[in-house]
Amino acid sequence: MRSPFAYVSRPRPLQSASPGAAVVYLGSLIAVAFLYSNPIVLLAVGLALVIAGRLAGAHSAVRAALWMGFTLALLIVVVNALVVSRGETVLARLGEWPLFGQVDVTLEAILAGLVLGLRAAVVMVGFAVYSACVDPDRVLRALRPIAHRSALTATLVSRLVPVAAADAARLRDAARLRGPGAAPVGRASLARRLLAGSLDRAVDVAATLELRGYSLDSRRRAAGATFSGSEGTKKRFTRWVRRGTPQAIGGRRSRFDRRFYAVGLVVLASAIAGKALGADSFSEYPTTEIGSGALTLAVAALIVLSGLAPLRRKSHRRPSELRWVRNTHATEFDRRAPGV
Amino acid sequence: MSELATEPRAVPALALAGVTYSYPTAATPALRDVSLDLSPGEFALLAGRSASGKSTLLRAVCGLVPHFHGGEIEGRIEVAGIDAIAAGPGELAAVVGYVAQDPETQVVSTTVSAEIELPLEMRGDPPASRARAVEEVALALAIPHLLDRAVDTLSGGELQRVALAAALVTRPRLVLLDEPTSQLDPVAGDELIWLLRRLNEEWGVTILLAEHRLERCLAAADRVIAMDSGAVAFDGDPASFLTWAQDVDTALETPAARLFSLTGIEPLPVGVRDARRTLASTAAVDGGGTDPLRTSCTFSSSTSRRQQPASPPKKLREEGVRPPSTTAVGAKNLWVELTRGDDERRDVLRGIDVTVKPGERVALMGRNGAGKSTLLRTLAGLQESVRGKVEVLGGIALLMQNPSDYLVRERVGDELPGEAGLAALRLVGLEHASDADPRDLSGGERQRLALAIALAGRMDGDALPGLVALDEPTRGMDRARKDDLVGLISDLAERGAGLLVATHDVEFAAAFAERVVLLGDGVVIADGPAREVLSGGWYFATEVARVLDLPGVITPEQGAEVLHKATERG
Numbered sequence: 001m002r003s004p005f006a007y008v009s010r011p012r013p014l015q016s017a018s019p020g021a022a023v024v025y026l027g028s029l030i031a032v033a034f035l036y037s038n039p040i041v042l043l044a045v046g047l048a049l050v051i052a053g054r055l056a057g058a059h060s061a062v063r064a065a066l067w068m069g070f071t072l073a074l075l076i077v078v079v080n081a082l083v084v085s086r087g088e089t090v091l092a093r094l095g096e097w098p099l100f101g102q103v104d105v106t107l108e109a110i111l112a113g114l115v116l117g118l119r120a121a122v123v124m125v126g127f128a129v130y131s132a133c134v135d136p137d138r139v140l141r142a143l144r145p146i147a148h149r150s151a152l153t154a155t156l157v158s159r160l161v162p163v164a165a166a167d168a169a170r171l172r173d174a175a176r177l178r179g180p181g182a183a184p185v186g187r188a189s190l191a192r193r194l195l196a197g198s199l200d201r202a203v204d205v206a207a208t209l210e211l212r213g214y215s216l217d218s219r220r221r222a223a224g225a226t227f228s229g230s231e232g233t234k235k236r237f238t239r240w241v242r243r244g245t246p247q248a249i250g251g252r253r254s255r256f257d258r259r260f261y262a263v264g265l266v267v268l269a270s271a272i273a274g275k276a277l278g279a280d281s282f283s284e285y286p287t288t289e290i291g292s293g294a295l296t297l298a299v300a301a302l303i304v305l306s307g308l309a310p311l312r313r314k315s316h317r318r319p320s321e322l323r324w325v326r327n328t329h330a331t332e333f334d335r336r337a338p339g340v
Numbered sequence: 341m342s343e344l345a346t347e348p349r350a351v352p353a354l355a356l357a358g359v360t361y362s363y364p365t366a367a368t369p370a371l372r373d374v375s376l377d378l379s380p381g382e383f384a385l386l387a388g389r390s391a392s393g394k395s396t397l398l399r400a401v402c403g404l405v406p407h408f409h410g411g412e413i414e415g416r417i418e419v420a421g422i423d424a425i426a427a428g429p430g431e432l433a434a435v436v437g438y439v440a441q442d443p444e445t446q447v448v449s450t451t452v453s454a455e456i457e458l459p460l461e462m463r464g465d466p467p468a469s470r471a472r473a474v475e476e477v478a479l480a481l482a483i484p485h486l487l488d489r490a491v492d493t494l495s496g497g498e499l500q501r502v503a504l505a506a507a508l509v510t511r512p513r514l515v516l517l518d519e520p521t522s523q524l525d526p527v528a529g530d531e532l533i534w535l536l537r538r539l540n541e542e543w544g545v546t547i548l549l550a551e552h553r554l555e556r557c558l559a560a561a562d563r564v565i566a567m568d569s570g571a572v573a574f575d576g577d578p579a580s581f582l583t584w585a586q587d588v589d590t591a592l593e594t595p596a597a598r599l600f601s602l603t604g605i606e607p608l609p610v611g612v613r614d615a616r617r618t619l620a621s622t623a624a625v626d627g628g629g630t631d632p633l634r635t636s637c638t639f640s641s642s643t644s645r646r647q648q649p650a651s652p653p654k655k656l657r658e659e660g661v662r663p664p665s666t667t668a669v670g671a672k673n674l675w676v677e678l679t680r681g682d683d684e685r686r687d688v689l690r691g692i693d694v695t696v697k698p699g700e701r702v703a704l705m706g707r708n709g710a711g712k713s714t715l716l717r718t719l720a721g722l723q724e725s726v727r728g729k730v731e732v733l734g735g736i737a738l739l740m741q742n743p744s745d746y747l748v749r750e751r752v753g754d755e756l757p758g759e760a761g762l763a764a765l766r767l768v769g770l771e772h773a774s775d776a777d778p779r780d781l782s783g784g785e786r787q788r789l790a791l792a793i794a795l796a797g798r799m800d801g802d803a804l805p806g807l808v809a810l811d812e813p814t815r816g817m818d819r820a821r822k823d824d825l826v827g828l829i830s831d832l833a834e835r836g837a838g839l840l841v842a843t844h845d846v847e848f849a850a851a852f853a854e855r856v857v858l859l860g861d862g863v864v865i866a867d868g869p870a871r872e873v874l875s876g877g878w879y880f881a882t883e884v885a886r887v888l889d890l891p892g893v894i895t896p897e898q899g900a901e902v903l904h905k906a907t908e909r910g
Contacts (some may be wrong), residue, residue: 007451155448155454159448168370173745174746176722177746178721178746179795179798181756181760182793182796183754183755207446210429211449213430213431213463233488
């Protein structure tokens, strides 16, 4: 069974975009979630990410992240309500608790917990959309010139974690299938067996990397320093790639790149400017005050609209164009007067 | 002296001289004094029983032995002129491609394009040439539509092609393949073999292919090298190999060759086409107007046990006990949905009706993804159905594809304690191994131990009620081990268990099954006696059935009987 957060390639703008563009777009929304505490803006960021995720086809990832996020938010609300006794509106006095001391549940503490939980849920949705829509191989390939071995290690981890999850699922199934007379299998035994299996997998991967030429020092050569050919001649690779030559598959660009870069930068710039001008007005204690001025609403509206960036425009041909296509061998008169 | 004679001799694609190798801590060598040469452009088949040294030989050629596995090695290995013992696998990667039995273990990237591109990236090729090489190899292997797919969404056949593409993308002179078809259905397996043949003919790639199912690839090979206990036991052309196998090791005979051996017809056929031509030219079957073969084929009146309806198992008959029910398991109108990719729920089983009677041996066949494993998992309660009913009487013992998943302790006796455990060990013939470490058992023994774990506590005295289900139990098995498994299946059926075995191996199904259920895209497309189903098609038909093309004739023994009758009449 695949994880709902696993990357799935789809012919959608967000998946087609280069890793840099996708990271700028999603990263700007996640950054706003960290930058702002105003719940209206946080809700707007969450809404934008949900819209973006659904437009990108990552329905399961969004659903799973919302479920996990709201569960976490509920936990944060409960803990915050029990731990923080600040606030003027006391809803319940629960007396002395061990470790907690005097516990007073206040409306402000609950609302503050809600905001914290909302931020956590929004960030989780953001990372879920990133995980489901951005090809990890392309991201890591973009990073390889900077940190070759670290990027390769990260590639292997991103591959082996779901494999280990699948192995664990298989082991659990096998444990369920044991006959009633066989020794039962506890979690510790399963974990030990999974670890042993993971080590076997690691050995297989190491062998494969050897066969793929990992032991060769490719970074130096890929970076374009020098390459010793079979005749010992020195060649430079960097000069071979010119403008207009085919790009590597992992490094290909998309016609949607500009859109994502632009939207991401506009969102980030507007959020920073809005914050500087007071759009993030929010205070938890002693009484909760949520700023809902025009500036806050404008920033929120802009952020919600940014969720439409992954929208793919359907090509609508006008009737005359359709007629042109159908009548490629028609007369000039037909083309100029399609209605006739 | 001609100009040709003055040209330097072509460097062999592979040259081994006196290679002896022992794994670390191994008592006996895995390779013993192996010497052989492969010319550029040859297609060689590496045959031999399990543990005969085939995989070790391939690993030595690609440099994993001794560089990765350690151990002691003597002799000389040269690949395209490169000393493979001195150079490591990294240096050899430019001239050798290697495809392992399980592609899952040799995929390291998340997407197909990244996986194929990785060797070029390691080599330091510039982006432009990488993009072109990936595109070309994808076109050559007919997988350009897979390039953007995540590797964990691919079927076994698709993944095997991706692994082959990653091995070929550097345009190596020699490609090594270790049982690449063992996890593929007959269609995908045949496609892969003929794809290799095409690459061999059009690209001039030298192929060294280790394989157990020789009937699948013998016709494509130029040469056969048979290994026995780490040494080369035979090296020659496919026709000579069959004659050698007939005299020395009949477990390596193909079904068509076995048919001819039993009938006394020569020469032994390398493939189906050879066999048909030889039969057509044999006077014994040229009946002048009538077809003696067809008139000799008396499938409908045969008294073979295989085609009879399942009778009460022998043990129950001896005890005078009637079976408690006429069905060990029954599924009615079974619908199962699985999620594929993201939010794409798909009907994997679509209204399946299947019943298995006590003592009945049923083979469950179909292409990869047809729903075989899902059906077994649903019957065993691992998968929920969205509609339909499953009735199980006496429980289900399911052995999944990887027996090692059942083994979590370091002593066999700890896996199966008490009297119930001992009874299960006795049932599979492993009572002597109670103190052994499961990891020290052979592949076949590990499989039997896993089956014992699934069966423990389900026995009623000597009887075994319910269903025993096996999912692809013959992966990587040689014929001798398959014969052992056929014996075990018969024994379980004799004890009253219904047997339902999902398999791609048509010859194995012909050996054990009395009935075959053929699935296609989640529906039952054929359900009938094995002799009928396995003789009525092309891909899901035995080699003998394809040679003779007679209804109900699927094994060499049945074919020989028909040919003998035809000879008597003709």
